[in-house]
Amino acid sequence: MTTTRERWSALMIRALELAEQGRYGTSPNPMVGAVVLDSSGNVVGEGAHRRCGGEHAEVAALTVAGPRAVGGTLVVTLEPCAHHGRTAPCVDAVLAAGIRRVVIGTLDPNPLVNGAGAAKLRAAGVEVVEGIEADRCAELNYKFFHFMRHSVPYVTLKMAMTLDGKLAARGGRSRWITSEAARREGYALREEFDAVLVGVGTVLADDPRLTRHLGLNPNPALLRVVLDSHLRVSPTAMLLENRPEDVVVFCLDEAPAAARAALEGAGARVVSVGDDGQGRCDLRQVLRWLGGAGVSSLLVEGGGEVHWSFLKEGLAQRLHVFLAPLVLGGREATPAVGGAGFASPQEGVRLAVREVRRVAEDIVIVAEVGGV
Numbered sequence: 001m002t003t004t005r006e007r008w009s010a011l012m013i014r015a016l017e018l019a020e021q022g023r024y025g026t027s028p029n030p031m032v033g034a035v036v037l038d039s040s041g042n043v044v045g046e047g048a049h050r051r052c053g054g055e056h057a058e059v060a061a062l063t064v065a066g067p068r069a070v071g072g073t074l075v076v077t078l079e080p081c082a083h084h085g086r087t088a089p090c091v092d093a094v095l096a097a098g099i100r101r102v103v104i105g106t107l108d109p110n111p112l113v114n115g116a117g118a119a120k121l122r123a124a125g126v127e128v129v130e131g132i133e134a135d136r137c138a139e140l141n142y143k144f145f146h147f148m149r150h151s152v153p154y155v156t157l158k159m160a161m162t163l164d165g166k167l168a169a170r171g172g173r174s175r176w177i178t179s180e181a182a183r184r185e186g187y188a189l190r191e192e193f194d195a196v197l198v199g200v201g202t203v204l205a206d207d208p209r210l211t212r213h214l215g216l217n218p219n220p221a222l223l224r225v226v227l228d229s230h231l232r233v234s235p236t237a238m239l240l241e242n243r244p245e246d247v248v249v250f251c252l253d254e255a256p257a258a259a260r261a262a263l264e265g266a267g268a269r270v271v272s273v274g275d276d277g278q279g280r281c282d283l284r285q286v287l288r289w290l291g292g293a294g295v296s297s298l299l300v301e302g303g304g305e306v307h308w309s310f311l312k313e314g315l316a317q318r319l320h321v322f323l324a325p326l327v328l329g330g331r332e333a334t335p336a337v338g339g340a341g342f343a344s345p346q347e348g349v350r351l352a353v354r355e356v357r358r359v360a361e362d363i364v365i366v367a368e369v370g371g372v
């Protein structure tokens with residue numbers, strides 16, 4: 001016989017599956033899934049938040065349930081909201097539907113909610129059960145949780161490297177180190193993040209577009225960011241060919257005015273930030289600017305110098321590495337992480353490995369910075 005808590009867990013896992021429907025569409029909102037039970041405990045409605053501005057999961061599930069929700073239970077991965085955002089408060093919809101019990105995965109770290117939804121439900125006489133599958137529910141929205149707590153984007157460094165740790169061959173050519181399947185996974189990641197960032201070295205070497213091309217995210221707008229202290233990016237770079245208004249180039253105050261005017265003329269936004277002490281863009285200011293622009297997650301796509309800066313400054317939370325069974329060698333070939341390097345293993349950045357798997361002939365390693 002299963003206990004009530006086990007039943008809630010099983011239903012929460014189903015709600016987590018439903019939430020996956022929003023993986024590419026909800027940002028900067030969280031992914032949420034919900035299941036509605038009638039007063040006898042039968043599942044009568046399921047729903048997910050699929051895209052930002054769209055119906056919330058609770059409302060979607062309650063709509064399916066209709067009058068069968070009266071006296072029933074709502075199981076939801078994230079605390080229902082109690083404030084007016086892009087849609088009306090979900091708590092009101094829950095109360096109007098006649099729900100008697102709400103089972104919540106995690107509280108919403110959004111300062112506008114954070115316990116207020118649960119409190120409003122309790123005040124209205126609804127039984128609230130919290131913390132069912134809490135870790136999995138928090139992990140589902142790790143980028144959103146980080147943004148709500150810190151007001152700067154969650155940063156993942158994505159790198160495709162050889163077994164000997166190179167991002168490119170001697171001379172700078174990097175197409176292609178990994179298999180097509182690995183590159184596809186890399187492009188899918190791009191659809192999950194609000195913005196991508198590269199250093200000017202990568203723009204000069206590869207002339208990338210950095211666009212989304214898999215069509216997974218219904219929102220075509222992806223903010224593309226370049227760190228370019230002295231504005232060496234050409235106004236004819238491929239990056240600026242389509243949707244140049246989605247390109248932000250960060251530079252220092254002393255960057256040449258003519259280069260700024262040329263990039264702005266091509267449609268890009270040019271933003272000057274302070275010096276990081278090494279004559280380069282101050283990453284903390286860059287992240288604060290992006291956070292202020294509503295960017296909740298940032299995928300850093302190279303190159304080695306930029307990876308080093310994020311890691312050295314403690315500003316990256318995760319690494320998503322594609323490791324190819326290929327050796328390029330070369331003391332001058334771009335390393336996955338460049339910079340001056342640390343002086344001892346003790347000073348290095350320790351990672352907690354979350355995932356190791358194969359994709360075609362390559363190996364994927366996902367690791368968190370400063371984990372266990």
Ligand SMILES: NC(=O)c1ccc[n+]([C@@H]2O[C@H](COP(=O)([O-])OP(=O)(O)OC[C@H]3O[C@@H](n4cnc5c(N)ncnc54)[C@H](OP(=O)(O)O)[C@@H]3O)[C@@H](O)[C@H]2O)c1
Pocket residue numbers: 158159160161166167168171172173174177198199200201202203205206227228229230232276279280281282283301302303304305306307309334338
């Ligand atoms: N395999 C892969 O996944 C992959 C991905 C990307 C790139 N790549 C390869 O990597 C190579 C380029 O890498 P790279 O290391 O030479 O260059 P990079 O990291 O792309 O760009 C570094 C440059 O960015 C500018 N920058 C501005 N602010 C910075 C900051 N705070 N920290 C670091 N850099 C900052 C600096 O130039 P200024 O001082 O002029 O601003 C710096 O030299 C190319 O060969 C490319 O093909 C491979």
